[in-house]
Amino acid sequence: MNVILVRFLDSVYLREARLCVRRAQRARTEGNAVRHGGAAFSAIVAATAATEAYLSELLAHLADVRAVSREEREKIRKKAHLWEKYNALARLFGPGIDSLPVYRPYQALVTLRNTLIHRNAEFIEPGTWPEKLSKFRDVIPHVSGATLDWTSQVLDADTAHWAADSAWQFLTEVDSYIPDPARFPPGGPRGRGAQ
Numbered sequence: 314m315n316v317i318l319v320r321f322l323d324s325v326y327l328r329e330a331r332l333c334v335r336r337a338q339r340a341r342t343e344g345n346a347v348r349h350g351g352a353a354f355s356a357i358v359a360a361t362a363a364t365e366a367y368l369s370e371l372l373a374h375l376a377d378v379r380a381v382s383r384e385e386r387e388k389i390r391k392k393a394h395l396w397e398k399y400n401a402l403a404r405l406f407g408p409g410i411d412s413l414p415v416y417r418p419y420q421a422l423v424t425l426r427n428t429l430i431h432r433n434a435e436f437i438e439p440g441t442w443p444e445k446l447s448k449f450r451d452v453i454p455h456v457s458g459a460t461l462d463w464t465s466q467v468l469d470a471d472t473a474h475w476a477a478d479s480a481w482q483f484l485t486e487v488d489s490y491i492p493d494p495a496r497f498p499p500g501g502p503r504g505r506g507a508q
Contacts, residue, residue: 319370320370320374322370323363323366323367323370323484324363325363326359326362327359327360327363327477327480327484329359330356330357330360330363330473330476330477331356333353333355333356333473333477334352334356334474336348336352336355337352337356337469337470337474338470340352340470341470349469349470350464350465350468350469351468352470352473353469353470353472354429354468356473356474357425357426357429357467357472357473357476358426358429358430359477360422360426360476360479360480360481361422361423361426361476363480363484364399364419364422364423364480364483364484368395368402371491372390372402373386374493375402375492375493380492381405388401389401389402394420394423395423396416396419396420399487399491400416402491403487403490406490406491406492408490410486410487410490413486415479415482415483415486416483417449417452418452418475418479418482418483419479419480419483420449421452421479422476422479422480424446424449425449425453426476428445429467437462437463439458439459439460439461439462440458440459440460442466443463446463453467453472453475454469454471455467455469455472456469456471
């Protein structure tokens with residue numbers, strides 16, 4: 314039986330995030346609030362999906378070449394948060410990544426995506442954010458306004474641009490901490506290096 318491992322979906326998702334950023338910018342300029350918010354949402358989701366795809370593929374590949382045991386891989390997969398999974402994997406090869414400058418923005422990105430996707434609608438005062446997201450208010454670029462709901466503040470082209478950049482910066486940094494035998498050098502022919 315032939316088996317394959319699909320690799321490099323992170324690059325596809327990151328490219329899609331960049332396209333969504335451009336769509337959001339164009340829609341904002343045109344004054345189309347629905348397209349603007351939808352494109353920003355799509356950029357945030359695609360950017361975060363890129364980091365999930367990379368981790369999933371990387372864990373499978375590292376287990377296949379026996380750089381990590383299947384038990385280590387499964388232990389990492391069971392961690393509650395995506396950033397914890399990355400940190401646990403990095404610790405297998407050296408220091409963790411939780412003290413890196415890209416770590417908190419990455420936590421913010423994943424929390425933003427999760428809050429948008431797994432939404433628990435409730436009545437909250439305009440200008441306030443859901444509790445789990447509010448601790449990242451200083452990290453996530455957003456539209457200011459005491460009369461705006463939190464989704465209107467974050468579903469913006471600037472937030473979308475930040476999301477795509479944060480994912481790219483995080484993955485670029487991860488490349489230097491976690492070995493990946495199949496990864497081209499940053500900026501190599503696969504094109505993740507091209508922003």
